[in-house]
Amino acid sequence: MTVHPEFGTAGAVAASALAAYLVLVDPWIGRRMYASLERSRAAEPEAKPETETETETNAGSSEPSALTRYFTVVTVLWWLLAAAAVGALLVAENVSAADVGLTAPESPWYAGLLCVLLVGMAVATGRSLRRLAAEGRNVPGLSTIAAMLPRTPAERRLATVAAVTDGLCAEFVYRGVLIAFGVGVLGLNLYAAAALSLAVHALAGLYQGRRGVLAFALFGAVATLFYLVTGSLLVPVVFHVAMTVRDLVFIPVPPRERHTGAPAAL
Template identity: 35%
Template sequence: MSAPPELPADFADFGPAQIAAALIAVFLVAGEPFVGYALHRRFEGRLRTDPLARRSFYRRLLVLEWGLSLVTLVVWLAAPGVSAAQVGLGPPRAWPGLLTGLAVLAVAVLVVVSVRALRSGALVGPPPEVVRPQVPGEPRHAEPPGQATVALLPRTRSERHLFALVGITAGICEEWLYRGFLLAVVAALAPGLPTAGLVVLAAVAFGLAHAYQGLSGVLTTGVLGGVLAAVYLQTGSLLLPVLLHAVIDLRFLLVPSSALPAAAR
């Protein structure tokens, strides 16, 4: 896997926007995990008492992701000499390599298997009479540990409509932020970093951004982030990663509410 020639080769290419670009990159790697964790825990705490908690959280996600994406877009536009191709905004220039293609196929298989498992009711918990009672002083999370993602899944028609927008937004905005923008900044800061290093960094950053899902969620999304980064770097375009990312998120719309834990509804 060779380094894509279109990435910025020198941080000076960002011109007067270099400080803003670096600060945003640091936030994506080190700040977003804490912000996301805090927001999700607050959301979980509202689920049992507020029937509009999910819709409110979806709207907040839409505002935050599009807002940050617009900020980074302005930073890129203010950076002289950085073309659209250098941040992945263009058509694919090549197909992914064999190993990357096999990794994408493996992700597709896992998506199909996970949808079948979810539709079968694998997430439905024990009946209410055997659910562990809440301990006084314990954080009021809507889901047991490891089930943070389940809390986000839509139950009603209106929630599903908003969740569809969230899924499409995640595909567009997160690929722009964590693949296009972040990797362009890193490549400009460390022009000697090999492509494999960029893939690892993208995997780590994306995994940490999902810290609210616990260790298993960090590892799973980290692997996914690495695969999407490899697809981006080998094709030179964000198009395929955006489509793959959106499909992966939107698969949850195939899960009926009856297959989800009652405690999270």
């Protein structure tokens, strides 16, 4: 895989502003938003089991839950961030779609097989984690994201939208644009730029505390490897979406689950 982006002055300024936001602002906004969500979820009344019909009927007569507001804000923020990244590319001198991973994989059959395997892995591990939760046993990492786990069908739908948005936008920004920024603006080679983007991505896990930073670093390393091997964002996006949907939607949690993770947004 090779990329040859040429940002020029305007593109470099815009991309630098985006990178500065991701390093200096986004992790702290995420931490504050998640801490606020934890407090709001803990204060909400015990949720009663709802059917799909009951949820639809009550949707217009009650205030949106804290999680509904949280996922709505996170989804909007992600699309705004992706739009800012697109803006930086539009004012750049010569950055092609391939330079930011928006191209077909170098080996379509290999990438397609990877996607199938990754989705299958997400489903299989999701079932195992769901069984652990149903049996009341410890689910690794559950406490650090417990406030984000949906309790109603409406929240599950919104969680799915947020998970898909996270996968699409995060891979485009962190893997596609930031690696191109490292090469085209900072003058790094491809692998050093990938390592830098991975470090920035790891900071996004600050809302889960130190364990979250490590988890994001590991998750990002796998996604980065897929990107470097295939030359396309397709496999990283499928991996990211599949795993995030698994974690947010498939694992049941008691309505009043207490959170022991550090205060901390997608």
